[in-house]
Each structure stands twice: as structure tokens, then as C-alpha cells.
Amino acid sequence: MKLTGKTILITGASSGIGKAAALRFAQDKCHLILAARNINELNEVKKLVEEKGSTAEVVTCDVSKEDDIKKMFAGIDKLDAVFNNAGLGFDGKIFEQDASKIKTLVDVNVLGMILVTKYASEIMVKQKYGHIIMTSSVAGLVPVPGFSVYSATKWAITGFTASVRRELSKHNVKVSSLHPGKIKTYFWKRGGIDSDEITMSSVDSVANAVYRALFTNIYKIHVPFYVRVIYLVYRWFPWLVEFFLNNIG
Numbered sequence: 001m002k003l004t005g006k007t008i009l010i011t012g013a014s015s016g017i018g019k020a021a022a023l024r025f026a027q028d029k030c031h032l033i034l035a036a037r038n039i040n041e042l043n044e045v046k047k048l049v050e051e052k053g054s055t056a057e058v059v060t061c062d063v064s065k066e067d068d069i070k071k072m073f074a075g076i077d078k079l080d081a082v083f084n085n086a087g088l089g090f091d092g093k094i095f096e097q098d099a100s101k102i103k104t105l106v107d108v109n110v111l112g113m114i115l116v117t118k119y120a121s122e123i124m125v126k127q128k129y130g131h132i133i134m135t136s137s138v139a140g141l142v143p144v145p146g147f148s149v150y151s152a153t154k155w156a157i158t159g160f161t162a163s164v165r166r167e168l169s170k171h172n173v174k175v176s177s178l179h180p181g182k183i184k185t186y187f188w189k190r191g192g193i194d195s196d197e198i199t200m201s202s203v204d205s206v207a208n209a210v211y212r213a214l215f216t217n218i219y220k221i222h223v224p225f226y227v228r229v230i231y232l233v234y235r236w237f238p239w240l241v242e243f244f245l246n247n248i249g
Contacts, residue, residue, distance in 0.1 A: 002215065003028035007078055010034055011063060011116060012086035014041035017135065017183065017210075020203035021083055024211050026054035035061040035072055036086065061086075063112030064104070073119040078127065081214055082120045084113050084134040085178075087153075094148045102149050109153035110160075117164060124173045131174040131215050134161050138181045138222075141231045142241055165219070176213055178221045179231070180206050 003025055010025075012018035014036035022032055026049040034042050034049070034056055042058040049056040061068040063086045088108045090101055113134055124130030139147055140154030158177055165175040183201050201224045209223045222228035234241040 001028045003030040003080075003211075005030065006080035007031045007033065007076075008081045008083065009072075009076075009079060009120070010083045010085060011061065011112075012036055012135075013045055014038045017180065017203050017206050018083065018085045019045050020207035021085070021210050022049055022056075023052065024204070024207040026052040026056075029053050030055075032056040033059060033072075033076070035059045037062050063116060064107035066115055069112070069115050069119060073123070076123060079120060079123045079130060081131045082116065082133070083210060084116050084120070084132055086112060086116075087135055089147070089150050091146050091150070093146060097149055105149050105153055109150070110156045113157055114160060117160075121164070121168055121173060125168070125171045129172045131176070132164075132168075133176045133178055133210055133213065133221070136161065136177045136179050138179055138227045138230065140177070141179055141227070142234045143245070145245055162219075174215065174217060176218050176221060178206070178210060178213075178223070179227050180223050181227045183223075 006028075008025055008030055010018050010022050010032060013022050013032075013034035018036065022034060022045055025032060032049055032054060034045055035058075036042050037060060039058065039060050042060070046056040046058050059072045061072045063069060086108065088105055090097075090105060117132055117134070120130070120132055124132070134157055136157045137150075137154040138144075139151040140158040144151050158179075161175055161177040168175055181201060183203060183206055206223045209221050213221050222231065230241060
């Protein structure tokens with residue numbers, strides 16, 4: 001019960017990985033700040049969290065809007081951890097992409113995550129402890145054809161996490177990146193992406209991995225295990241992974 005009595009902020013908490021993480025954390029009798037755009041879905045998650053014996057508050061927040069992020073952090077004096085998880089995904093080759101969708105992806109997946117980290121770190125540096133976990137992707141470790149813009153946003157977060165980890169380490173603030181593979185969430189349908197659910201892992205497996213990682217010194221969280229294998233193979237044999245992605249996967 002390592003989260004008992006702690007305050008944890010989760011963005012993108014209304015569904016998918018964020019919701020699963022909220023329900024996993026709630027088993028430890030903690031206080032959760034649940035943030036997303038859909039207030040009705042947030043209230044449903046809040047109810048489930050409270051049924052597990054934890055407390056929760058909900059905040060409507062579009063992370064592409066700095067004013068929403070500022071309001072989310074207003075009044076927060078103590079913050080033990082942040083699961084910086086809100087994100088979007090669209091597929092399509094770069095020459096087929098709509099410019100407005102590209103901007104939306106960058107605003108949510110990159111700028112939003114950076115700003116949440118900025119305001120969270122201000123609190124954590126003052127209190128001299130904390131942990132920020134940021135959701136990247138397997139696409140933030142290896143190139144994924146057909147997801148070039150999405151991959152760019154996730155590579156950005158992988159690099160951002162590595163840099164921020166070094167900035168905050170001397171303040172006793174831990175920073176980790178999460179790299180899920182194909183996970184069974186609404187992400188695919190919302191982005192209009194065709195994908196076979198049989199090959200996907202569960203959101204609970206990701207939530208459990210995030211729970212285990214909290215307040216440890218882990219740099220990268222890979223879920224499922226094959227993500228780490230792909231990452232290591234790509235580091236040493238990039239041509240092999242690129243051949244697989246281009247011709248098989």
C-alpha cells in the first residue's frame with residue numbers, strides 16, 4: 001500500500017490507461033486528482049475510485065490549453081506524483097495528413113505534456129520530492145511507418161523526459177517515461193485506426209506497471225515485455241527492425 005495518504009494527479013483519467021491507473025492506485029487509499037475533458041466520464045471514474053476507499057476530485061482540463069492547465073494546478077499545495085498521460089493518436093502518411101490534425105497532435109501530445117510537467121515540477125521542487133511519469137509509446141523508441149507525426153510527438157516526449165530527469169534529480173524528483181505497445185483502449189477507435197484487438201495487451205497490465213514504477217528510479221517502463229526487446233534490437237540492428245516494420249508488421 002505504498003500510495004496510502006499520497007496525492008496523485010492523473011491526466012487523461014476518464015478512460016483507457018488513465019482510468020485503469022486511477023482504479024489501481026485507488027486500492028491504496030490515496031487521494032486522486034482526476035483530469036480530462038469529459039466531466040461525465042470523470043465523475044464515473046470518481047465514483048469507482050471512492051468505492052475502493054480512496055478520495056477523488058475531478059477537474060475538466062484540455063491539456064492543449066494553458067489556461068486549463070493553470071486552473072488544474074491552482075490550489076494544489078502538495079503533490080506526490082503525476083501520471084502525465086493525456087494524449088491523442090492519428091495514423092496516416094505525412095503527405096496525407098491534415099495540417100490542423102498535425103497541430104492538434106503536437107499541442108496535446110507535446111506542448112500539453114510539457115506544460116503539465118512545468119507546473120507539477122514547480123510544486124515538487126519546492127517540496128523537494130515527487131515523481132512524474134509521462135506516457136510516450138513504443139513509437140517513441142522506434143520509427144513506425146504510417147504514424148510519422150504521432151511518432152514524432154512521442155520521440156519528443158522520450159527526449160524531453162530524459163532531459164527533465166537530469167534537471168530534477170538534484171531536487172529529489174524522479175521522472176520516468178512509459179512506453180506501451182498495442183494496448184486495448186479507445187485510442188484506436190477515436191483516431192479512426194484499424195487494429196486487431198486480439199494482439200493487444202490490457203490496460204490493467206499497463207496500470208500495474210505504472211503502479212510498480214512509482215517512487216522507483218526506473219527510467220523507462222516497457223509494456224508489454226516485447227517493447228523492450230524491440231527497443232534493444234533497434235539500438236543494435238536498426239535495419240532489422242525497419243525491415244520488419246516496413247514489410248511485416
